[in-house]
Amino acid sequence: MTEQALTRITVAGSAGTEPYDVLVGRQLLGELPFLLGDRAQRVAVLHPEALAETGEALRADLAEQGYEAIAVQVPNAEEAKTAEVAAYCWKALGQTGFTRTDAIVGVGGGATTDLAGFVAASWLRGVRWVAVPTTVLGMVDAAVGGKTGINTAEGKNLVGAFHPPAGVLCDLAALESLGTHDYVGGLAEVIKAGFIADPAILELIEKDPAAARTPAGPHTAELIERAIRVKADVVSEDLRESGRREILNYGHTLAHAIEKNERYTWRHGAAVAVGMVFAAELGRIAGRLDDATADRHRALLRSVGLPVSYRGDQWPKLLDTMKVDKKSRGDRLRFIVLEGLARPAVLESPDPAMLLAAHAEIAA
Numbered sequence: 404m405t406e407q408a409l410t411r412i413t414v415a416g417s418a419g420t421e422p423y424d425v426l427v428g429r430q431l432l433g434e435l436p437f438l439l440g441d442r443a444q445r446v447a448v449l450h451p452e453a454l455a456e457t458g459e460a461l462r463a464d465l466a467e468q469g470y471e472a473i474a475v476q477v478p479n480a481e482e483a484k485t486a487e488v489a490a491y492c493w494k495a496l497g498q499t500g501f502t503r504t505d506a507i508v509g510v511g512g513g514a515t516t517d518l519a520g521f522v523a524a525s526w527l528r529g530v531r532w533v534a535v536p537t538t539v540l541g542m543v544d545a546a547v548g549g550k551t552g553i554n555t556a557e558g559k560n561l562v563g564a565f566h567p568p569a570g571v572l573c574d575l576a577a578l579e580s581l582g583t584h585d586y587v588g589g590l591a592e593v594i595k596a597g598f599i600a601d602p603a604i605l606e607l608i609e610k611d612p613a614a615a616r617t618p619a620g621p622h623t624a625e626l627i628e629r630a631i632r633v634k635a636d637v638v639s640e641d642l643r644e645s646g647r648r649e650i651l652n653y654g655h656t657l658a659h660a661i662e663k664n665e666r667y668t669w670r671h672g673a674a675v676a677v678g679m680v681f682a683a684e685l686g687r688i689a690g691r692l693d694d695a696t697a698d699r700h701r702a703l704l705r706s707v708g709l710p711v712s713y714r715g716d717q718w719p720k721l722l723d724t725m726k727v728d729k730k731s732r733g734d735r736l737r738f739i740v741l742e743g744l745a746r747p748a749v750l751e752s753p754d755p756a757m758l759l760a761a762h763a764e765i766a767a
């Protein structure tokens with residue numbers, strides 16, 4: 404029998420939190436009891452509707468191992484990131500008698516792990532949790548780094564907590580059931596990691612964009628691992644986003660406004676793709692970024708099938724929403740831009756005319 408390759412990427416403890424590992428490979432669920440800790444008696448498996456079978460199989464497996472295990476099904480995608488769904492989960496924990504030594508497992512895409520982490524952060528002011536991401540985006544970004552949260556009517560991720568998981572299990576086999584649209588959406592965050600920190604990612608995708616669109620591509624594991632390393636490196640240094648972590652928000656100021664404007668019918672990754680083109684244009688217009696690197700954004704994102712434009716008649720609404728972005732300080736809008744490949748920087752209070760000009764470049 405050939406041994407399955409297993410990659411272990413450690414996220415260092417920061418701001419008083421424990422270090423933890425992100426495992427990338429196949430058939431990793433054997434690691435779960437170790438990650439749940441030796442004091443957990445009850446385990447809640449939070450999963451989306453789309454993964455009802457996976458959630459139930461995981462629950463049954465944990466029950467066989469002696470845990471009092473419950474499966475808590477939540478809506479698919481962004482519909483799960485609401486106060487109502489969080490309250491539904493708290494009720495399930497309360498009715499099962501969850502104590503501070505019990506644990507939560509979030510299995511699903513980024514929306515599910517954001518919710519599961521938030522429920523873990525808020526229940527009894529914080530219980531242990533393990534992330535089992537099942538989308539590219541979840542593996543390379545959402546499940547790593549301890550940003551957990553839900554949306555409110557006013558915007559994306561406005562309520563949440565920094566609450567790192569005890570471990571992250573990325574089983575590459577899970578990606579085989581993911582639709583192309585969702586698979587490709589995750590590539591936006593992979594490409595983001597390439598532009599802000601690891602240009603080798605961009606070269607791997609440029610070599611064969613069609614192959615990058617499927618889990619069977621020759622570089623799938625390498626792309627995922629490289630993007631995880633970028634994220635792990637940044638959050639190891641700055642868990643609470645008091646500085647360097649802001650670079651992970653590249654493209655997100657506009658992206659979150661588009662998601663809200665579309666009532667979350669756009670996937671996060673698609674919005675981030677448009678947001679990165681906007682940020683690249685803003686960098687170019689501000690005299691910070693060279694033409695070739697700015698143009699490379701559009702070419703690369705387009706080559707894998709991600710959107711690079713958005714309807715042009717929504718600018719006033721988008722601008723209004725961007726004002727509540729977490730990087731804003733008072734009335735000052737702040738954007739992450741590039742000053743070259745892998746050279747992210749903050750652009751403070753850009754002139755409204757610059758914003759409008761960058762918007763014109765993405766307006767459909």
Ligand SMILES: NC(=O)c1ccc[n+]([C@@H]2O[C@H](COP(=O)([O-])OP(=O)(O)OC[C@H]3O[C@@H](n4cnc5c(N)ncnc54)[C@H](O)[C@@H]3O)[C@@H](O)[C@H]2O)c1
Pocket residue numbers: 451452453454478479480481484511512513514515517537538539540541544545546547548549550551560577578579580581582585588589592670671672
């Ligand atoms: N916390 C963070 O640091 C962070 C980072 C990036 C993104 N996010 C958040 O992640 C979310 C986006 O995550 P996403 O792109 O994974 O989307 P998602 O969680 O909305 O999942 C997309 C769809 O795929 C389904 N699905 C998940 N895994 C599947 C599988 N293996 N097979 C078939 N269907 C599957 C889901 O149920 C959902 O319907 C956004 O809410 C975004 O804000 C958070």
Ligand SMILES: O=C(O)C(=O)C[C@@H](O)[C@H](O)[C@H](O)COP(=O)(O)O
Pocket residue numbers: 544548550559560592644648649651652655729
């Ligand atoms: O981990 C981070 O920090 C990021 O900014 C990663 C982003 O990809 C992610 O979408 C995150 O949820 C955005 O956070 P927010 O603080 O802007 O809501």
Ligand SMILES: [Zn+2]
Pocket residue numbers: 544592655671675
């Ligand atoms: Zn993101």
